[in-house]
Amino acid sequence: MSSKPKARPGGRSARVQASVHAAVRELEAEAGRAALSVPAIAARAGVTPSTVYRRWGDLQELLSDVAVERLRPDEPPRDRGSLRADLTAWAQQFIEEMGSPTGRAYVRDVLLGDPAGDNAGQCSAYSADQIGTMLARAHARGEAVPPLEAVLDLVVAPMMYRILFRPGGLTSDYAEHLVLAALATPEQPTG
Structure with a gap:
């Protein structure tokens, strides 16, 4: 490989x-x-x-590369007026797309053909960039903003675990529950 x-x-x-x-x-x-x-x-x-x-x-590395391209977001997340609305809609769409049989196949392809972790890191960067965009917009609106890593840990990580290992229960309510937990995380002090 x-x-x-x-x-x-x-x-x-x-x-x-x-x-x-x-x-x-x-x-x-x-x-x-x-x-x-x-x-x-x-x-x-x-x-x-x-x-x-x-x-x-090899074939698996090629499939991993194709999956990374397919998982790349087409556009920035839509601004729905509040961080809660933005993150909830994003998480619900993430569950719908990544939790589908096709989405799970792409996730498996990314992981199976990626011995060095480069493609998985790229997919993680896609999520971080999307969430970072929402956090920056919320900050500009004067909203309290949890740290990016907290949102990744409290929203994305549990969704990915369930997508990979326990696909039952991937609902819109589950996504909203994760977002509410992330929003309860204190804002990191700046400076």
Whole structure:
């Protein structure tokens, strides 16, 4: 397995990545997970299998990379006027998307093909960035703001645990309960 860092490619490298990612998505949609192999993906993408192996190492690392791209948020979280509303809506959407069979498959792919933890770290950064945006907006509105790490520990971590190990009980009420616990965390002093 490769443990090379995967920097954002440009030029030809970006085109190869895009075509290989598209090939994975297309083959999986057409024939299911069983149809995924490096030779089949390479043929669909118009590259050689050695190109795939050189860049990703093996099929599982490629699937991990594709999953990270699929899990990247398309836009910043919507401003709903208060931190409670923002975080609750975000957590409810997170549970809906990540708790679905497709979402859980992406999470498993990220973890299984990520021996160095780079892709999992990237997914964690996506959540931290989204939550950081909500916290900054709330701070600008003059609201009390819990520390980012507290929100990650009290909202995201329990949801991920349940998504991975105990998917029952992933409800909107559960998401709101976690958010309320995080909002009860004292604001960190600044300066």
